[in-house]
Amino acid sequence: MSVIPSKPRYWLKNARVPLSMLQVEDKSIWENRTSEGLCLVDIQVAAGKVAQIVRANSQPIADMVVDVQGGQIWAGFVDVHTHLDKGHIWERTPNLDGTFDSALARVQQDSLQYWQAEDVYRRMAFGLRCSYAHGTQAIRTHIDAFGEQARISFGVFQQLQQEWANRLVLQAVALVSLDYYLTPEGVKLADLVAEVGGVLGGVAYMNPELEAQLNQVFRLAQERDLALDFHVDETDDPESMCLRKVAEAALRCGFGRQIVCGHCCSLAVQSPEVVAETLALVKEAGIGVVSLPLSNLYLQDRKSGRTPRWRGVTLIQELQEYGIEVTLASDNCRDPFFGFGDHDVLEVFNQGVRVAHLDGLYGESPAMVTKTAADLMGLTDVGRISVELAANLVWFKGRSYSELLSRPQCDRVVIRDGIAIDTTLPDYRELD
CATH class of the missing domain: 3.20.20.140 (Metal-dependent hydrolases)
Structure with a gap:
């Protein structure tokens, strides 16, 4: 999977986002989705936040691009x-x-x-x-x-x-x-x-x-x-x-x-x-x-x-x-x-x-x-993907739900405030 850049502006292109966690004003984005309800979008990340969400490949892009290749992007x-x-x-x-x-x-x-x-x-x-x-x-x-x-x-x-x-x-x-x-x-x-x-x-x-x-x-x-x-x-x-x-x-x-x-x-x-x-x-x-x-x-x-x-x-x-x-x-x-x-x-x-x-x-x-x-939990700014919210996202390689749920997705990319974090798990020996 491509590496998330540390630069303040970039695009996640060709992403599939579950409709149920996507909040957008342009409802035509909802129409551009798979039979499983995965919306096909490009997401711009700027200064740690989601700056734009548009239909996939609907506009020219000048910023750095990370091609998600049809993988899924979820909210944290x-x-x-x-x-x-x-x-x-x-x-x-x-x-x-x-x-x-x-x-x-x-x-x-x-x-x-x-x-x-x-x-x-x-x-x-x-x-x-x-x-x-x-x-x-x-x-x-x-x-x-x-x-x-x-x-x-x-x-x-x-x-x-x-x-x-x-x-x-x-x-x-x-x-x-x-x-x-x-x-x-x-x-x-x-x-x-x-x-x-x-x-x-x-x-x-x-x-x-x-x-x-x-x-x-x-x-x-x-x-x-x-x-x-x-x-x-x-x-x-x-x-x-x-x-x-x-x-x-x-x-x-x-x-x-x-x-x-x-x-x-x-x-x-x-x-x-x-x-x-x-x-x-x-x-x-x-x-x-x-x-x-x-x-x-x-x-x-x-x-x-x-x-x-x-x-x-x-x-x-x-x-x-x-x-x-x-x-x-x-x-x-x-x-x-x-x-x-x-x-x-x-x-x-x-x-x-x-x-x-x-x-x-x-x-x-x-x-x-x-x-x-x-x-x-009374939280209105987490668990969803929307413009102006923090870019706290999880990128999965799985394109469909069958792909997503058939493997453990150990290669997922976790993005916090627009930056990919270290996903190394703690060692059980620390609990000894």
Whole structure:
């Protein structure tokens, strides 16, 4: 692949850009696209920003030219649901039976033994370096926040947020069970989240006190003007309807900030009637949904000695049909909840396309890891390609989606502020 020049002005010629992340005033550009919804364009980069987007070969060009040769140009990835504080503990604390309950126990064991600031910093920084090298430009991480761990891990997050300020947009979500917010410690946690400019969140479980727990969380968020982000229904139990309960609480409280719900696995094992009722409420409440295909394939329906019977992911296509914003994200990486991964959102997209049969929906699906994910994070200047926005791009050699998703695209070029970055990944030995 051609080398991106270090000069302040150049053109990326003969590029294919997914329509779903391309924002242009000249709508004729949309008409010049492949059957898969890839627009054929030339992109001018000047002073670190996108200066022009025109139809491919539609005008003479005097500046330096980089011929993309029909390869794809994407906006930088947006990873809206991660767990950087848990990452890369698999080697020291593996989950040998691969179950959800064992994952919970093993993470708790590891945190009690190791999670001081130096350890959390080293692993989180490693994850950020991987994400950056793969082409991510914005990340939201959930942070385990019971007791003193909240101060430790949020302190590390703030340090990393400052260190990466010119390279990555970082957001943090408090992760506790919702009953915690009914305690004085839970109220203090909400204050800490507000202090660091984070997002209030937690894990919702079906229980007799769930409505009271949700009312409290929504009240704390409203008082502090915080967005909300929940883990819900990460189970194959059809009686688990926490997503519906969150939607009902949002409507009951008249909540005006963004709400995101991750996992939502039990939707896939509920009746069509129940699903329709829930999705109507989710749509009315304006809730965005995040599917986590890597970890949910790994954990869901896992029983010793038998092959899983279902895929674990939520109803992505049905959510889209209802007009609900749905995204894909990394979730856990090399920890007891998922023993693999490399913080590569292209891998997440690839898995999501294959598992949820999104290959017939390519026109919209790339936005699930770029523009739509950015929208759920409240970001208007990332995850999309538009004139006057920073030239934060990823250039793939793959011309079609079949080419893109059939190889790992290790030769991708990651462009930040118009300049190609070093995409060398950190060595695992640094974690020893």
